[in-house]
Amino acid sequence: MKYLQAILVCIMVLVLAGAANAQQLKFPPGLDRLASKAAEVVDVTMDRQMLNFAGKFLSDRDPDDVEARKLIQNLNGIYVKSFEFDKPGEYSPADIEMFRSQLKPPVWSKMVEARSKRDGENVEVYIKTENGAAMGMAIIAAEPQELTLVNIDGPINPEQLSQLGGQFGIPKVDVQPKAQTSKGPNK
């Protein structure tokens, strides 16, 4: 009987682990198609261990670095995929939709959408909520010749996003708390 209980517990753990894994935000493999069209492709992968190392390089003296270190040491990972194209029109809305389609309520909600008709820039920031706490963030920064997708996994407040902007390949995004608009990308 004890063995049966142990097996049941193992099965439950595996099922729960599978469910948790299923909720992980992924860069769709279909995006690799864009890599052949892009002039520059950059993939940044920073899991928890890597973030801990990265945090050690941040300054003790610079208040921004101190805050950034506190933030990244609580994160599970930062994943960035960036494409730069030689001419506009190399990626389609469907390519973005492959990523966006995972950002569904109730887990994900759109926090910011900023569009610039003049520059053709479009930034969307999504927040992942678990038990009322912000547990992740996703950014889609699309310009006519550039597409950047970011997955920040772990506890992060919207206001903290500005601390990561410009680091680890994350575009600079000014996020106003409780606001629905922003200044857009500032790379």
Next chain:
Amino acid sequence: MKRLITVVLLILACSAAATAADRDVDAVVNAIEQQYGMHHTNLPWIARAFIKPALWGTGAKLNMKLFEGQPLPASTSLQSIEEVTRKALDPSWRPFIQANSTRDHEKTVIYAKGDGKHMFLMIVAADREDTTVVKLKLDTSETRRWMDEPQEHAGHHGEARQEP
């Protein structure tokens, strides 16, 4: 005369350290040689002599192997380089950055690992002319101090060392 001997000894020490075996670098270099049929060359001593001062104060150590004048075959994909590098390294190395520039014909794969005090980067970079394998060992506290006060530390602290 004494000064000349010191300089010669320093250069020899530098050369010896730079050509010393490093299991990780050797594994990656061997894997590239086998996969793409290339042969590496060691960095010329004059280049090593310039690298050393460039790293002064950073607490960094560097081991570099060159495939000079040997670009990877034109059909080589970034995934192929990534796979060759990953298979050559032990699992403690984590994928960090992959970059492909068709504009500049550059492909770069960076793996990283740490031991608490140090961070190690294994960089495989290929362009139209050469292929380079670099292992960089960074002392986190030294590097952070150097980033805070680059001039002060370049002048007074630290010794850049060629990674054995």
